[in-house]
Structures are given as C-alpha cells and as structure tokens.
Amino acid sequence: MSLSYQHIYHAGNPADIHKHLWLMAVLRYMTRKDKPLFWADTHAGRGLYDLSSKEAAKTAEAAAGIQKLLAAKIDHVLWQDYVAQIKKYNPRGGLGSYPGSAILAAMLLRRDDRLSCFELHPQEFTHLQNSLKKYRHSHAEKQDGLRGLGAYMPPPQKRGGALIDPSYEIKTDYEAVPQALARNLKKFPQGVFMVWYPLLPAGRHEILKEQCAALEAEVLIDEWIYADPAAPDHKGMYGSGMVIINPPYTVPETMGALKEIILPLLR
Template sequence: MLAYRHAFHAGNHADVLKHLVLAQVLRYMGEKDKPYTLVDTHAGAGGYSLAGRYAQKRGEFESGIGRLWDHPDLPAALADYVALVKQFNGGGALEQYPGSPGLAQMLLRPTDRLSLYELHPTDNRILESFLGQRPHTKVLMSDGFAGLQKELPPPSRRGAVLIDPSYELKTDYAKVVGAVRECLSRFAQGTVMVWYPQVQIVEAAQLPKRLMGAAKEAPKGWLHVTLHVHRGEGDGFGLHGSGMFVINPPFVLHDTLAALMPLLTELLGQYEGARFTLEQDLGRG
C-alpha cells in the first residue's frame, strides 16, 4: 500500500468518474445550511502536477480529463466538474489535477468538517502543507479504515465518507466491505461512496454484489454506476474501467448520471465496446 502513488494515474478516466460523482454528492450536501463532515479514507496528496514525471510517464490524463477540457456544451454536472478542475488550475492551461481533497477544499464551506487519512509519508506531508491550516480539518497519517470508528457518527449527524484504496492488496476488497458495514452500523443515514477498479480478478468482480448485500438495510438504498472504457492490456490485465457504489445517494443523482453517462462513455471510450451501467435500489424509504 505504501508504494502506491496516485500521481501516475491522476486525471484518468477513473478519476473523472469518481470525482464527477463526488462533486455532485458534495454539491447536494451543501444545499442545506447545517454543516456536514466529509471523511476521506485514502486521501492521497490532494493535488497532482500533470507536467511532472509521474503523470507524464503514462499520460493517462490525456484520455481522461484531457478529453473534456475544451469540449463545448457539456451537460451541467459534467461542465461543473470540468469547471472545478479549471478553477484548481487558476483558469489557465491544464497543468494540475485536484485529488478528492482538492475538490473538497473548493466545495466544502468553512463550517464543514474534513477528515483526511493518508499513510504514504510523502503524500501525507504534501496534504498537510496544502490543507492542514483549513478550519475544521484533520490530516492524519493513519489507517483510514480504522479511523471510521472515531469519525462516525459526525457531530452534526450529517456526513459523507469516500472510500477509495489503491486495491494493490487483494485484502483491500474485504476491508472495503467491512468499512461499509462499519459506516452503516454507526451512521445509518450517512452517504458512503466507494470507488473500485474494473480489473480481471475475482475480488473485483464480486465486490459490487458484496456491497449490495452490505447496503441492503440502508434507508435510502444505493446507486451503482460503472464506466468501461477499453479491453485492458493484451494479457487481460490493466484497468478496463471503474465503478462508483454510492449508499444513501442524493435522490437526484440517478437522473443526473442517466443524462450524462452516454456522452461520457462516448468521449472517454477507447474501443467500440466502451459502455456504462447504471442501477439503483431505492431502499426502505
């Protein structure tokens, strides 16, 4: 886990899907005056240089945010996400990409709380420098899975959790399911967002069904969206796509994604089989 650096992948198709959904959830949370808490269990560095050697080595952002950067007439939610990335760049050229903490910094209000967990010492140091002085913010170099016990329920009883480990270790898949159960047992009404990779291993294929089982008692149900952009490498490995599983989602999120996912698939797809899926369970009301 400590060897993983998201800088190699910043701004790729998986980041687009993850951060599009995150932005919509945080926009919705901000519509009510009462403060809320965002817990990010695997925060990363907070922002990434796309001109640096890590991002340039693979150039993954070019087939992700790069394909949206100058596209005209995007649907409102997609245009909002691109506008946030442009804000992070100060209105100039695409040279930086915000991680989830960077997006949170732009979307949370001063009264909202932010808890950021990151174990990689270099990324944690960058994150502390970037957001350590923000009011109501904690930057912790400790295990985000374990941290949920301390974070939930949040003081205002309004909150969201983002869970997106690297999944370099197969044990992360089971930890994610356990973390979701922990979240719902401590804070049943909370919104929980889980990002996961579409890769050819059993654990990844089984994760959505396991999350559905863990979320079956969630009061507002769940939403599951995937974006599959290419076949992967010739040997069957590589990141084919990704998914976001949202528990207790904003009620508007399904219709928002239904309107923009066909275009997003067209723009980010890298072969004729590119596709998306979108499904929802409305819960117990």
C-alpha cells in the first residue's frame, strides 16, 4: 500500500460518484433484511473530506464530479438518497464536507451491523478515527486492508462483504486485489465484494478484470468512461470500473438505469 496517497486531492471526482452510488445501491438492498451484517472498507482514507481545503482546491476534481451533478436536476430515487446523505454533513447548505465511502457505509448501516475500516497512512488514519467517532457500530484499524480483511472472514453475522479500493499507485495491487478476493471467497463464498479500479492508458486494469472474471463466483463488471483517452489534451485517468462479486438481486438493474442518467452529465 502506498503511504503517499491522500484521497483529499481527488475527493468528489467522477470516480467517487461511480463508487459511492454502487455502495449506496448495495447497502440499501442488503439492509432491507432484518438481520445484521458485517461490512469492511479496506482503504478507507480519512472518511470525511473538506472540499474547501487547500488540498482539494489544488486539483479541484470535485468540480467535474459532485459539484457538477448537484447543479443538475437528476430524478432518480438512489441519486436523491445519495444527495440526502451528503446534506446531513452540510446542514447550512453548500458543499463543504463530503462523506467518503467509509462514512457513507457508517451512515447506511444499522445499530446491530458492524463496520471495519482499514487505513495505513498515519495522518489519514487519525482523520478516520475522528470521522467515525459518533458511529458506535464502526471501528478503524491501522493496517493494510487487503491483509486485515481475512481476519473477519467469514463474519459471525453470515451476511455482508467489503469495498476494496486501493489507490493502485503500487502496480502490484492489480494482482494483489484478485488474489485477496480469491482468499476471502473461499472463507465467505456468499459475501458481496466490491472492487473499484481506475481506467488508465497503461491498461493494467485488464489484468485485474481477467483474474476477477475467473473467480468461482458471479462477477459483474461495470465501467464508466467519462473522458476521451485519445484526446490530445487528456492526461491520466479517463474512467473507472467496479467489479461486483455476488451482486445483490435488482441492484445491477438499478445501477444500469442510473448510469444512463449520470454518465452523460459527467462527460
């Protein structure tokens, strides 16, 4: 895991929207049942992000993501649910505080559910601890989530899963992630595992996709392309992907409909 990566520079960008909406859809579906579940966030970051900070302002990636979409009129129940969660951290209006995946999960999970959030970066971990303080069903662990996740598999609740979203600054993550999935699926074959990955010109994500598709489970791959990688002025990430292992019933249909609305607005 890279100890240089800080998500504050990218918070609220189109990739966050993609990841967060899948997380919302999955957890909303899984919490319909009146049975507790376990959830993990393997690379939780700081949990809550200040979009007015100098770090966020330096890249201003939220302008092309959450800020752009909040200015649009989007008529979809899942999107409106997502906006409602964001507004809870911005009671006076505007968009100063932006909940990341760990805080979104903490907000959506119930009192009897359990949430484990992993983060190795020292400063990010301190922020994460503070962000999670009010959520008694959650806790933060300062360790590599790909390694730490296995200690919770299978969870005593027999229901749940994890979001796995490293920065991929360490190139071996493209192979380490499917390897971690294979290990944890052996322990918890019914688990719902979600993997986020970037679409970059180098194409290393193809290795990850190929190895995930070969897993002994139902595998769904959803990619959002919101920039033209061939454009002369384009640099870096041009889209993002999600691998969903054991996708809950109706969630792919929900996300397919929302993708048709959201993706054109991000381009």
